[in-house]
Amino acid sequence: xxxxxxxxxxxCPSCGVGVPAGARFCESCGAQIGPAAAPLAPPTMTxxxxxxxxxxxxxxxxxxxxxxxxxxxxxxxxxxxxxxxxGPDLYCLACGTKAPSERDHFREAPSSWVGGVCDKxxxxxxxEDAMALLAGEQPGSRAVLVVLDGxxxxxxxDVASLAGARAAREVLRTPLxxxxxxxxxxxxxxxxxxADAAAAAQNAIVAITDPDEPNPASATFTVAVLEGTRxxxxxxxxxxxxxxxxxxxxxxxxxxxxxxxxxISEGIAxxxxxxxxFAHAITKWLGRxxxxxxxxxxxxxxxxxxxxxxxxxxxxxxASEPAALAAQIAAARATDPVGIALELVAFANAAGGHDNxxxxxxxxxxxxxxxxxxxxxxxxxxxxxxxxPSPAEPPTGQTQAPGEGAPTxx
Amino acid sequence: xxxxxxAVFQNEFLPDGGTDVNAIVTISCQGAGTAGQGGSGDAGxxxxxxxxxxxxxxxxxxxxxxxxxxxxxxxxxxxFAVVAxxxxxxxxxxxxxxxxxxxxxxxxxxxxxxAAIGRFVGSGGTAxxxxxxxAGQIFASVPQVTQRHALLLTDGENRxxxxxxxxxxxxxxxxxxxxxxxxxxDWQVAEIxxxxxxxxxxxxxxxxxxxxxxxxxEIMRASMARGVADAKLRVWTPQGAQVLFVRQVxxxxxxxxxxxxAVNPLTRDFPTGAWADESRDYHIGVRVAAKAxxxxxxxxxxxxxxxxxxxxxxxxxxTWSNNSELTTRIDKQVAHYTGQTELAAAIxxxxxxxxxxxxxxxxxxLGRAVQLAAATGNEEATSKLRKVVDVDNEAEGTVRLKRAxxxxxxxxxxxxxxxxxxxxxx
Numbered sequence: 135x136x137x138x139x140x141x142x143x144x145x146c147p148s149c150g151v152g153v154p155a156g157a158r159f160c161e162s163c164g165a166q167i168g169p170a171a172a173p174l175a176p177p178t179m180t181x182x183x184x185x186x187x188x189x190x191x192x193x194x195x196x197x198x199x200x201x202x203x204x205x206x207x208x209x210x211x212x213x214x215x216x217x218x219x220x221g222p223d224l225y226c227l228a229c230g231t232k233a234p235s236e237r238d239h240f241r242e243a244p245s246s247w248v249g250g251v252c253d254k255x256x257x258x259x260x261x262e263d264a265m266a267l268l269a270g271e272q273p274g275s276r277a278v279l280v281v282l283d284g285x286x287x288x289x290x291x292d293v294a295s296l297a298g299a300r301a302a303r304e305v306l307r308t309p310l311x312x313x314x315x316x317x318x319x320x321x322x323x324x325x326x327x328x329a330d331a332a333a334a335a336q337n338a339i340v341a342i343t344d345p346d347e348p349n350p351a352s353a354t355f356t357v358a359v360l361e362g363t364r365x366x367x368x369x370x371x372x373x374x375x376x377x378x379x380x381x382x383x384x385x386x387x388x389x390x391x392x393x394x395x396x397x398i399s400e401g402i403a404x405x406x407x408x409x410x411x412f413a414h415a416i417t418k419w420l421g422r423x424x425x426x427x428x429x430x431x432x433x434x435x436x437x438x439x440x441x442x443x444x445x446x447x448x449x450x451x452x453a454s455e456p457a458a459l460a461a462q463i464a465a466a467r468a469t470d471p472v473g474i475a476l477e478l479v480a481f482a483n484a485a486g487g488h489d490n491x492x493x494x495x496x497x498x499x500x501x502x503x504x505x506x507x508x509x510x511x512x513x514x515x516x517x518x519x520x521x522x523p524s525p526a527e528p529p530t531g532q533t534q535a536p537g538e539g540a541p542t543x544x
Numbered sequence: 545x546x547x548x549x550x551a552v553f554q555n556e557f558l559p560d561g562g563t564d565v566n567a568i569v570t571i572s573c574q575g576a577g578t579a580g581q582g583g584s585g586d587a588g589x590x591x592x593x594x595x596x597x598x599x600x601x602x603x604x605x606x607x608x609x610x611x612x613x614x615x616x617x618x619x620x621x622x623x624f625a626v627v628a629x630x631x632x633x634x635x636x637x638x639x640x641x642x643x644x645x646x647x648x649x650x651x652x653x654x655x656x657x658x659a660a661i662g663r664f665v666g667s668g669g670t671a672x673x674x675x676x677x678x679a680g681q682i683f684a685s686v687p688q689v690t691q692r693h694a695l696l697l698t699d700g701e702n703r704x705x706x707x708x709x710x711x712x713x714x715x716x717x718x719x720x721x722x723x724x725x726x727x728x729x730d731w732q733v734a735e736i737x738x739x740x741x742x743x744x745x746x747x748x749x750x751x752x753x754x755x756x757x758x759x760x761x762e763i764m765r766a767s768m769a770r771g772v773a774d775a776k777l778r779v780w781t782p783q784g785a786q787v788l789f790v791r792q793v794x795x796x797x798x799x800x801x802x803x804x805x806a807v808n809p810l811t812r813d814f815p816t817g818a819w820a821d822e823s824r825d826y827h828i829g830v831r832v833a834a835k836a837x838x839x840x841x842x843x844x845x846x847x848x849x850x851x852x853x854x855x856x857x858x859x860x861x862x863t864w865s866n867n868s869e870l871t872t873r874i875d876k877q878v879a880h881y882t883g884q885t886e887l888a889a890a891i892x893x894x895x896x897x898x899x900x901x902x903x904x905x906x907x908x909x910l911g912r913a914v915q916l917a918a919a920t921g922n923e924e925a926t927s928k929l930r931k932v933v934d935v936d937n938e939a940e941g942t943v944r945l946k947r948a949x950x951x952x953x954x955x956x957x958x959x960x961x962x963x964x965x966x967x968x969x970x
Binding site: 231 | 780781782783784785810832838840841842843845857859
């Protein structure tokens with residue numbers, strides 16, 4: 135508890151508190167120590183003289199196609215509780231609310247049409263979810279959404295999930311391969327790349343795991359890649375990808391590897407299975423004790439504008455049905471991906487926030503129009519208005535600026 | 545350059561609905577240097593000696609000797625003056641009637657001042673308000689003196705119309721610091737303590753003339769070691785919170801609660817005066833709005849500010865928990881100083897009751913004091929209490945008032961009531 139002006143050689147660059155050698159995050163303020171990315175294990179490549187099970191068509195890694203990392207989140211955000219300025223000690227200067235550390239709440243907005251929020255939630259003591267995004271500048275060109283959900287209460291699951299997410303992103307930095315040109319060839323080549331991404335995440339997680347740790351870190355893995363009109367997705371565990379077209383019903387793209395999903399396929403009602411005792415027991419995961427880290431892969435060709443969402447169960451627990459999630463997106467006051475993701479996170483936190491929450495979105499087609507300033511509340515009426523605006527109406531009639539009004543988790 | 549560090553001792557865990565946060569904040573200073581040599585202004589010293597007619601020959605001789613000894617502790621280059629106090633105050637040195645009333649210490653001025661002190665003759669009454677006011681005027685005559693300290697010796701009760709002394713204290717408060725000493729037993733502890741507390745100084749009794757020299761030397765040495773001129777304890781509390789109290793609890797007990805000056809709506813500055821290489825403990829009580837279980841928030845930022853420059857900060861936190869093992873724990877430091885605060889009050893109230901002839905209250909209060917002094921390991925208080933009461937049972941706090949008590953012992957107990965002991969940290 136002593137705060138001194140003297141800095142030690144192994145001091146947190148953000149708050150100055152000493153940190154043990156090799157630490158990745160500051161125990162005090164949560165700032166990341168050292169280089170931004172955890173050691174990135176490139177996907178293992180077979181030597182060129184031994185084709186083995188290498189893809190028939192290896193991705194052509196043209197640097198010009200490689201997407202840049204999202205810009206680092208600028209500075210300290212306003213207090214999530216009162217909107218006040220947050221001090222260098224990471225407490226609000228007005229209300230004293232503790233600001234979440236960068237690990238407990240972070241946002242990525244690689245482009246105006248792609249963004250996400252990864253948040254600790256209310257009940258958990260740390261954020262074991264992770265997210266890594268990429269996007270081309272041109273709307274609708276190319277987006278990569280990676281979401282990993284570190285399994286609760288395992289050692290370093292928070293560090294592992296972030297390392298895994300960033301390692302997978304590294305593999306997906308260049309465009310997906312087109313294979314031999316046939317649809318089958320292309321799907322096989324993409325499947326291989328998504329498997330490489332999962333393998334890279336797996337390697338990164340294993341790399342930070344103590345070999346003697348009896349409870350090794352583990353995580354789910356969900357990746358959704360949008361290229362033009364095609365969504366490719368890979369899945370291990372129970373994080374999810376959804377597609378919400380503007381002019382039709384939404385669909386859940388991924389299928390959970392969970393006890394609940396097994397029960398559903400055996401005929402048990404979805405609501406029963408997903409709230410049952412083993413609802414969150416997953417049957418596949420990444421980690422040193424993983425038996426199978428080959429993702430289930432799927433494709434969807436889309437025909438019109440809409441939202442692609444990748445999320446962790448911290449969100450879908452409160453809105454599992456595509457229609458329920460679509461309704462939350464439609465009700466959002468924000469029109470940009472990060473703004474909508476913030477509102478999805480706020481929705482989950484308001485519903486209890488029992489788990490970490492990640493929501494990453496990519497927009498296909500133009501961003502929706504900003505809603506008109508809502509009319510002043512109608513005079514008091516006796517009969518309820520059947521077409522009343524959404525319940526979450528802005529109190530002041532002002533649309534909220536993006537980046538503000540972050541959910542707080544104390 | 546002085547370096548400050550802060551440590552916070554508290555139990556940050558509050559039960560569901562809990563609102564009151566207690567913390568002990570320890571602020572330590574190292575490398576303070578010497579008064580007036582930190583580059584932020586010069587230091588000034590004024591020695592004020594009671595020269596009223598009540599000063600007996602032995603006391604007067606000792607006072608002269610002590611004041612002369614104090615002169616030799618004043619570092620060369622320090623601005624100084626000597627005041628003789630009776631029913632009015634007289635500038636005894638330097639011998640000027642206008643212009644700057646402080647001179648810089650060197651071998652010559654020291655000898656001249658020493659000679660001026662040697663000519664003191666006791667006569668007249670005691671009007672301490674005039675002494676304080678003259679000291680203020682003397683300091684004001686040399687604007688580059690920014691660190692101002694006075695040493696005041698009296699031997700008798702103030703003889704002025706009620707209120708006049710308080711007005712003078714108010715004029716001096718925040719302008720200069722003053723350590724006060726009472727010679728013999730004919731002075732009023734409460735009266736002189738009021739001066740010392742307002743002027744961020746110490747108060748003590750010098751029962752015998754032969755102890756005066758050492759006391760003066762020690763006071764002046766301590767003052768010269770205060771190389772940090774004027775520091776403020778800056779306390780920030782969140783919107784809607786209430787500062788219950790701010791007390792210095794070590795090395796002495798000083799309630800600062802009502803002395804805060806608003807810096808902004810959420811921040812108040814409390815005076816702490818000049819600092820030497822030392823460590824002081826502050827007990828802060830803050831009431832915040834209760835939050836949900838699991839929420840954490842800052843209850844106070846406690847800083848030390850030199851001018852507008854914050855040199856150290858400690859964070860007082862609140863975390864709501866439903867784990868009663870966490871929430872029922874009372875921090876050792878907080879418990880200790882809560883006891884020391886009650887001890888001081890019990891001694892002062894007990895002695896006041898005794899003086900008013902209320903033996904029942906005196907016996908209860910002093911009994912409680914004996915119990916608290918033992919429980920908190922305050923040996924000085926214990927030994928001084930035992931000169932005033934006979935102890936039947938220390939743990940129970942059952943005592944009998946001694947029939948014959950040396951007045952000096954009673955006054956020593958009174959002046960020592962605000963001296964606290966520390967607990968081992970860690």
